[in-house]
Amino acid sequence: MGMLSHRHTAMSMAMLLLLLVVRLSVAAADLDSQRAALLALRSSVGGRTRFWNATNQTPCNWAGVQCDQDHVVELHLPGVALSGQLPNGIFGNLTHLRTLSLRFNALTGSLPSDLASCVNLRNLYLQRNLLSGEIPQFLFSLPDLVRLNMGYNNFSGPISTSFNNFTRLKTLFLENNKLSGSIPELNRLSLDQFNVSNNLLNGSVPVKLQTFSQDSFLGNSLCGRPFSLCSGTDSPSSSPFPIPDGNGTKNNNNHNNKLSGGAIAGIVIGSVVFLLLVVFLLIFLCRNKSSKKTSAVNVATVKHPESEVPHEKSISDMENGNGYSSAAAAAAAAAVAVNKVEANGNGNGGVGGVKKLVFFGNAARAFDLEDLLRASAEVLGKGTFGTAYKAVLESGPVVAVKRLKDVTITEKEFREKIEAVGAIDHQSLVPLRAYYFSRDEKLLVYDYMSMGSLSALLHGNKGAGRTPLNWEMRSGIALGAARGIDYLHSQGPNVSHGNIKSSNILLTKSYEARVSDFGLAQLVGPSSTPNRVAGYRAPEVTDPRRVSQKADVYSFGVLLLELLTGKAPTHALLNEEGVDLPRWVQSVVREEWTSEVFDLELLRYQNVEEEMVQLLQLAVDCAAPYPDKRPSMSDVVRNIEELRHSSLKEDQDQIQHDNNDLEL
Template sequence: MALPVRLLVLVLLVVVIGETGKLSTLRLLRAEPTQDRTALLAFINRIPHERRLRWDNSSACDWVGVTCDDNRTAVVFLRLPGVGLIGTIPSGTLGNLSALRVLSLRSNRLSGPIPADFRGLALLRSLYLQNNLLSGSIPSGLTQLTRLVRLDLSGNNLTGAIPFAINNLTHLTGLFLQNNRLSGNLPPINIDSLVAFNVSYNRLNGSIPKILEHFSASSFVGNLDLCGGPLPPCNPFFPSPAPSPAANPVNGSSKKKLSKAAKIAIAVAAGVVLLLILLLLLVCLAYRRRRQRARDKAAKGTAAATAARSGDTGMTSSSKDDLSGGVSGSGTASAVAAAERNRLVFVGKGGGYSFDLEDLLRASAEVLGKGSVGTSYKAVLEEGTTVVVKRLKDVAVSKREFEVHIESLGKVEHDNLLPLRAYYYSKDEKLLVFDYLPAGSLSSLLHGSRGSGRTPLDWDSRMRIALAAGRGLSHLHTAPQVVHGNVKASNVLLRTDLDSAALSDFGLHTLFGTTAPPNRVAGYRAPEVLETRRPTFKSDVYSFGVLLLELLTGKAPNQASLGEDGIDLPRWVQSVVREEWTAEVFDVELMRYPNIEEEMVQLLQVAMACVAIVPDTRPDLPDVVRMMEEIVSRTESNDEGRRVVGSGGPSPPPTTTP
């Protein structure tokens, strides 16, 4: 009996080993998402594209733009932004990726309708189809993807109405439909989680639903027939009721005549009132001129006349009297004292200018902008020189402290710093004089007039401007050891040579004490400055990091469309990167330039190091500049390598950062 028992045990072992082998074989077979691979190959083989994605015989999980789950059994992310896809998205392909969570086909040249079979992507959380040529209506299938968190269909040619069924997407946080041809009424979209919304530049009409009125006007502009809410109120289109046929025609005629007479009387009365106001103004002006001539005669000079014209600089009448010396008597001693009080003090190389305060006050002026430290004016002197005059506000230091500090700032010289040329100090006015750079600021160049016909700021230009600003800030931190205290895009002024871009407004924060926080633009302010109200070298690094993120994303630091109320640019970038949407942070205007993804990711890493919450973990500015210069040098080496390869053989496969 022992032999049969042993034989039975042996047979059981063989069966167990065989089953184990089968299970292992099954696991190996399941390691490749066969069905999803078939769908992806069908998609890429049926759609033209400018450059090959190198989807070869390797595992589909290793293909460019494809990410599988941990078990490598299904495709969960498909990111193909800006890879030159052309034509209609073939049906029966991407719609079969049933486990897909993120689909990004933005910035290609896709046309035709959005496939109806996208309704099968039941697990989809993010859909990015912006900046293509897609047409047709918004398919009802998209409103069935109830797990969607972000839906971006902007920058296409979509037509028809926005479906009310959008309300089915109860988890939606961002809905972007701007720059299409959508028409009809805007439906009441009542989604509690929705924090980013934009339907601007379509053909919508009617009034904005009450539930959407809390979004800013920029979310609705460009729809000529849309009104209400943050836009101008809707005009009443209900005419007065017509008179009844049974009414007495005589009475109706008399009422009409009475109405016209009332209108004529009102018009005449208004004309009389206007005439009286003009006469009163003329009398006041003549009286003022008479007083001014008397003051000029008493002052024996032109100082008071100069002050009278200083209204072009936006100064008050008391300020004009102060700047002109405030003299009403006569005598040489008074004139000398007034001249000394009105002295424009030149610093650094500002002595090369040949104008004085009277010339400055006689100059024609226009407001350039109101910043966190004061108002800036463009002043064109009579001899043709153009300068910038900054009128400071809330200065909290004494005259002696002011003069000593400004004298020290006047000695700071660097190609990437805007030099201070002169200053004026009186009780009521504190003025600084700078060179005028006609090319404007980085902020206006980066954010101004976005839309059709705009020439985008390319990657090379952005990198050159960033390096120029970084070098200027690094010089401030090392040689004169001055904290800038107000690093922001509007303080990066441009020259024709972008490598010579200059930082302005440096070192002025000490003039205002601690009563008002420096760098009042909250988006650039380091977290610790909110408590200490004193900027440091490390807070400058944080602000510079925000500036780099602004160049990479194309978004202003406090832009409302970043998401929830109060979110700033660093937090928004961190949240997107944390969700593995790294490519979604980059400015769409940069996606048209090939072979820059790697450099953008490298600069993004530098920027994220700069905006670290703990100040001591942030790099020093010289190290930041060195890292940026290494990125540029590697880029130049890669460009040279590409030119060599291109001259003798096929180009290497492109790299795409999902």
Template sequence: MASLYLLCIFFLAFVCSLLLPASCDLAEERVALLDFISNVPHESRLSWSTNATTCSWVGVKCDDNQTAVIALRLPGVGLVGPIPPNTLSKLINLRVISLRSNALSGPIPTNLFSNLTLLRSLYLQDNRFSGQIPDSVLLLGRLARLDLSENGFRGTIPFGFNNLTRLTGLFLQGNGFQGKIPSIDIPSLVSFNVSDNKLNGSIPKSLEKFPLSSFSGNLQLCGNPLPECAPFFAPPAPSPADEVPPNSPKKKKKLSKAAIIAISVVGGVLLLSLLLILLFWLIRHRRNRNGSVGEKKVPRVVTGQAVMETGTTSSDIGIGGEKERSKLVFFDNRLYSFDLEDLLRASAEVLGKGIAGTSYKAVLEDGTTVVVKRLKDVVASKREYEVQLEILGKVNHDNIVPLRAYYYSKDEKLLVSDYLPNGSLSAFLHGSRASGKTALDWDNRIRIALATGRGLAHLHRTSQVVHGNIKSSNVLLRPDPDSAALSDFGLSPLFGMAGPACRASGYRAPELLDTRKATDKSDVYSFGVLLLELLTGKAPNQTTVGEETIDLTRWVQSVVKEEWTAEVFDVELVKSGDQNTEEEMVQLLQIAMACVNQIAESRPEIESVVKMIEEIASLCRGEVEDSIRQSSDDRSNGPTPPAAVTP
């Protein structure tokens, strides 16, 4: 009967090739899938009805045109025994294979991956595979995620993994690999694990960035981050000349520990006293110098709306012995025709109060609407302020809110930018549903994440600017989620060592407690927190466990560590999502976890993060991969695979 059944399938494929050439590939893939499942024992719940279309079968995903199978996900369905040869190898359009948590065994067929050149994610963990890693795996040039953990693979780890230049995650733990770890140096690699094998020798320099847990359980392995390797030659024995004869005079005694401490304390007290005297003198001198300065005016409220007054509209600033009237300075891309007097007469309402200052929505008499940010605690001089603002005024990108003008006086520092009426990401994620805002679905969230990442990548790569204050209230939305834009960028140099990045609760990278200086890597950390915020729906500084409030990053890490990954996702997403959505959410979670690595050097560059999110977004929206790579420098090399975890 089985032979007759397969004969019928082959006959249908032949008819298809004559009548419907466009669907032949899918017919051939249908035959290959049926051949696979009929030769591998499995649980009864995995039932592929021949009366249903191939694309409707459990675990099978097709492209938008229903002409090719692009993903096969059969985790934990009781598959038993070896993979039959010449079955899955015929699914030449596959991007994802997940056969994890089954009882598949034996060596992997040598030609299984020879034709799967589009494969990006391969999950075979928690099975009973044996033998060596097939050479065909090392030829999968688009592979981004490879998980062979918790099997019975043996032999050495091949150096050929370096051929997989797009690899972001390699998991080989829990096998029987022996010998030394090859020097695997792949720039995109953010997750790596070879723990619990039989490896020996020193850890290559290229892999020292990964944590101790990536190498534990290999008793003969050494080198950073494990204990240092023993020297090849034993240290020489001391020469007789170095030995002190028993009756020789004792060497002069060194200072005792107590004496050293006492000297240090006295020195410290003296230094502190000098600093206090200097500080007292500076404060007194500054009071004497500023004694005649009048009080600074602040916004006053008139008929329910704030009217901005700087108190400097008619002030004069002495420059080189001459007088110059303070004025708004517009950038070259001037779109507005108003001056400082017009701005000060505008009706205004407070949009928000942040670390850097207060933002107002200002409506001018002619109807023009702009955002005016009133900076506070600026320590930069007038010249430093102007130089930094000239740099920021040249930033031009669809995902960056452009600066239009600035103002500087002794008492007031203002920034003028476009007004985006759709509000901020924070308002949509954490605002009241009574305000009329609907919950953001998964498609909108991944598109906002991608837009924000592209804006940040432009700042880092093209403008050489550190954002320094990434948070959901600084992600402003437009009707098109792909046009979401970052605001409040590049202001940290104006505030010295106490800039916004150092005070942003929940978003602050751990190293800023010591360095007090925002960097590209601290921006990546904050962006990772933003991704966690999109995935969980929780504010970074409002996450509670019982009666304790902890930051969002710690909470997510604790949940994932206990393997309760699904618990971290926003219930709004879980309710409306399907299996594919959950897998994409897990993939973005893995990217976010790489961004919030405690070690700054171990975090990926924002360009790599954007490429990984682009791949998830392209699958989520069903677009052709190359069409979505707007920020990629080379479109001819095909799509970059995502940094996905196990689906």
């Protein structure tokens, strides 16, 4: 019996060993097939998948690839310059995929049919490519999909009723395509996020989808909630302008709805006469005003010293230097500002008698208050501390004038604080040239920066003719801004900026950064400050008028993230309202490949990816939740200088390498 038992045990162990060997060999073969599939993908669509080390036997260590028990379960390749069409024969070997992210690339054509083999797929991100054709039917054989994003492509055709197959689907984004027809009833779905805006859809919004906002349906020809009711569904009494007929009943006859020709002619003639009367009246008033004034501002508006500033809405709610849509509103606002100054400056208004511009330093006085009052004025923007104007002086210089609001301190305190600001001089700061103080008006005169603000450049017009911000420009802007803030901090342990944001980083014609609005937080009352740095303010700051240097570092970290991602810090990122920029970047870096966070304009510069990642890490360090974890601004400057030096050296080495190739 002992012999038999021993022999039985030996045979069992041999069988287990054999099974283990077979399983390992099968797993190795399976991993080899997945590795081959990924390499085939690399050769088909290129991009930065070339960084994959083909000599490495396991693809699980490749960037963007995640494995579970020797199976590729996640493939994240967002924003890595993939181009061309996805071939068949790849996804059939990646059947364990649970997440596939190919967003922000340049993929074209239709989806490969073997994608249907990925039956475990839960998250499919295809947005912002150039994919086309109808949404393929085989896609609906993936029953476990939870998130599907196919927005910003060229998909066409109808939205299939087969979407009801996705009973677990929570997110469906199909916006900015060429989908046509009506939206089908999706009664089997329980969606949390839905968007079909900017397509060619028509008809009524299905009842189950009417809980979503208008933003989910804009850019189509749709009716029904959340829009107006569809024709034919209104009750007879719901007509906005019912016309009773002779029997007292409502008659919608088209003939009765039209005005006669005589009535139309009467309206036109009356309108013309009224317009002429208004024009003559304005001319009379203007001549009457000009005869009473010896000096005036050259703006296209009637000036009245007692006029109030136009309503904020007619000016702007933007805090960058984009300019204004209404030239008349801009001129009116400028006229009001300078006329109040003129009224106070020609008499004994305010403290100290006759008022005048006070200049800083020993620079030549190229203009005086009268020159400033005669300058043509243009509103640049409404900022935290007041409205800024561009003033073109008759003698030639162009300056920026900031009209402060909510100044609550005395004239003596104002002069002491503003003279300390005027004494600060650094090439990375916008210099304060002069100031004016009266009881009703406080003006600051700065050098005019013709390229506007970083905020306008990042988030403004991105159409044809716009100069893209490349890596060299962005890293240079980051360095210039850092140097300016570091210089402020060097003036003393209690000296800080307090209002660091992209609209306060102004640019020269050569895209050099100049930090503005420093030292102004001490001048205004608390009503101006609570929301002035939304998205930039450090979590420990409770009083925006008292900001530490470490809080400045946090704001600068957010500014760096804005430079790298192209996203405003107050944007509702990834459709998750309330998520701030630092947390979003950290979550993407943790869950996705790091290049997902970078602005598309930066992704074309592949030779500086390492420097971009280094600057991203520096930004995350600056925006650390705890002040003690943040670097000093001098450390920030040194780090940016080092990575820019590294980037420049690599560029020079690449140029030398290319020249050697040409010689060969």
